[in-house]
Amino acid sequence: MNTPIYLKIDLSTGKSEKYIVSEEYFQKYLGGKTLACKLLLDMTEAGIDPLSPEAMIIINTGPMNNTGAPSSSRFNLSFKNVLTGGIASSNCGGQFGVMLKRAGYDGLILTGKANKPSVIEIVDGEFFLKDGKDLWGLDMEETQQRLPKHYGKLVIGPAGENLVKYASAGSGERMAGRCGAGAVLGSKNIKAVIAYGTRRAEIFEKEKFQRHIRRWVKLLRDHPMTGESLPKYGTAGLLNKANATFSLPTHNFKVGHSSKANYVSGETLAKTRLIRNSGCISCPIRCERRVKHKGKEIKGPEFETLGFFGPNIDSADLDAIINLNYICDLLGMDTISVAASIAFAMELKDKGIMDFGLSFGDPSTLEDALYKIANREGIYSDIADGTKAMSEKYGGEEFAMHSKGLELASYEPRRSVGMGLGYATSNRGGCHLNGGYLALLESVGVLSVDPQSPKSKAELTVLMQNVLEAVSSAGFCLFTAQAHIPKLFFKLGPYHPITRMTNRILKHSGGLIRLLLKSLSLMKFNSMLLFPHAEAVRLVTGIPMYTGSFIILGERSFNLERLYNLREGLAAKDDSLPDRLTKTPQIEGEMDTVVPLDTMLPQYYKVRGWDENGVPREKTIKRLGIE
Ligand code: SF4
Known part of the structure; x- marks a missing residue:
């Protein structure tokens, strides 16, 4: 079995060494966020400052990256x-x-701090640590333009250099947006990491794998979500x-509906601004929207950005949103x-607490504000x-819309209470994806499992969180999981008696x-209709990965x-x-329009095998084989 090879670089000394992942770790933690978390637990002390050397x-x-499997080119x-x-x-x-x-590494482990602005080149x-001082201060677009053309690039913008806590890092126009990756790289004086190579992926059962991905691509293209809605509207749909x-x-988040939402919707974007769709390498879904902005073609805004620079700040100005999205990408935020954070600042002003010069309904000041935030100017x-x-x-605090410190995503959980439970329990903070994305089963998908009832939401959240973790660990885009909502429901529509009956069944599931969660180890089969991801992992790595063990990996x-x-x-x-x-x-006076978190959390802990303080019980840790 070929196990992953990482390069560990101490930026303070410039020294590097190979770190070969053991077979045991590979089988247990696979790759992506799961293996990375295990290595962080093993290799770092508790309590360190995230921006310290x-x-x-x-x-x-x-393991799927560079294999040509659908939607598998993303990295973590x-x-x-x-x-x-x-x-x-x-x-x-x-x-x-x-x-x-292709350059020969499955991952990089960076510690220390370079003594001047630098570029890591693989x-x-x-490995080379090169001078990056000519790039320091440049935006993400110009930084990438100045780097060698055929290299893969990961760069930060001015926000990362200035340690903005939510600074992103980006590759092309794609962003690792959440949690401050750009600030961490900035704190290490790393402006860019670039890589080039020609190594091909090694595939354990090549012919079977290629047959498998051909069938899988067909399934994705035939599905109403991954074959129609996402390619047509992106997440903006x-x-x-x-x-x-x-x-x-x-x-x-004061209310959950805007009469002007359609001005900034995916449909309006597609009708009035869209040039074409695009996508990541090896992706048949291609959810990216290309739009025209000031005479050039750029990446269009996603659902979250449309919502947050639109209705959440009482704006319906689509051009402003496209512009602000672009500026955030240039600055790396x-x-x-x-x-x-801007919406919170606006409400502080409304309430007479603090005036940052930002007001609901007025996006005209925001371009300037974004530059000031990225450069940490004054009160910004x-x-x-x-x-x-x-x-x-x-x-x-009562209207500071975050969980654990990470700002919530663009789903109002009082009308999607399972999403509320997901936000609260998501390990990285208020994230819909890490939270299990129950909004898809409650409020924005074809199914609608009683969005205001806590019934079965703990179980559904745990299941969905585990599934999405596994999909991500293997290196697949999470959107591939959307193809597993049966096509039939899309054909019948949300109001058909069969769809409604399914909602009722899921409510009591x-x-x-x-x-099911207790019987996963018995599920030693793979199916194209359930999780083709597991079979793909098995065929590429030789690891005996089946539907059950795949979900256990997520758990x-x-x-x-x-x-x-x-x-921590x-x-x-x-x-x-x-x-x-x-x-x-x-809705004033209607107490079923709050998130009943106190009702759902104890059940959630129980389903997870955690004690009443939310600590995994010893038998849970043992069952999962975590040392
Ligand atoms: S679905 Fe979208 S985000 Fe996911 S891999 Fe494809 S293009 Fe990239």
Whole structure:
């Protein structure tokens, strides 16, 4: 079995050494965020400052990267979360992951701090630490233009250099947006990591694998989500759906519906601005929207960005959103966290607490504000620290829309309570994806499992979190998992009696899911209709990966990240949401329009095999084989 090879670089000394992942670790933790979390637990001490030289950042791929499997070119960055102090994993498209692998490494482990702005270069297994001072200060676009053309590139912008807590890192126009990866690289004086190589992927059962991916690509292309909606509208296609179900954050999550949402919807974007769609390497879905902006073609905004620079700040100006999205990408800032922090600043002004010169309904000041935030100018430096830090300084915790310190994504959980549970329990903070993305089963998909009922939400959340963890660990884009909602429901539509009956069955499926979670080790089969990911991993690596062990891998991953968070001092009290969501009904007087977190959390801990303090029980850790 060919196990992953990482390059460990001490940036303080410039020395490097190969780190060969053991067969045991490969089989147990596979790659991506799971293996990276295990290595962070093994190789770092508790309590270090995420922006100190002692901090470590792991940039890695999964076993599927560079194999040509569908949607498998993405790569991962794991590190101590700059916003939460817990675990961070941030996923990115672009060419870098594939090129790193072709250059001979499955991952890089970076520690220390370079003594001047630097560029890490990896070429066919060789490592060079080069002077990067001519690039320091440049935006992400210009930085990449100045680097060698055919290399895979991962760069930061001015926000990363200035340690903005939610600074992103990017490859091409794709971003590792969340949790502050750009700040960690900036703190190490690393402006760019570039890679080039020609190594081909080694595939355990090549012919079978190629047959498998041909069938899988067909399945993705034939599915209404991955073959129609995502290619046509991208994630932006969710905006009108979220608005229709009152789960679109509006006015800093005060309400969940905007009468002007359609002005900034995926449909409007497609009709009025779209040039073409595009996508990551080896992706048949191609969810990226290309739009025209000031005479040039750029990446269009995703659902989150449309929502947060649109209804959440009471704006319906699509051109402004396209521009702000582009500027965030130039400066290297996560659009979710910066826009959510801006919405919080606007509400502080509304309430007469603090005036940053930012007002709801007025996007005209935001371009200037983004530059000031990225450069930490004056009071804007507070916004660069994120919503949680601002609320600790100025007050307003009840409407500071974050969990654990990471700003919530663009789904209003009072009308999607399982999503609320997901936000609260997500290991990296208020993230929909790490949280299990129950909004897809409650408020923005074809199914709608009673969005305001806590019934079975603990079980569904655990299952979905585990599945998404596994998909990510292997190196697949999470959107591939959307093809497993049966096509039939899309054909019948959301109001058909069969769809409605399925919603009712899922609402009462808690017991069945608990049984399923306990029986996973018996599921020693693979199916194209369930998780083709598992069969692909088996055929590429030779690891006996089946549907059951694949979901267990996800469970192991989620528990590992929980253990990391506990080690860093996070606890059950941090599995929380702001009062606006748990105490203030979205519809006045209707108490079923809050997130009943206190009802769902104890059941969630139980299903996870954690004690009442949210600590994994010894038998859970043992069952998962975590040392
Ligand atoms: S679905 Fe979109 S984000 Fe995922 S790999 Fe394809 S193009 Fe990239």
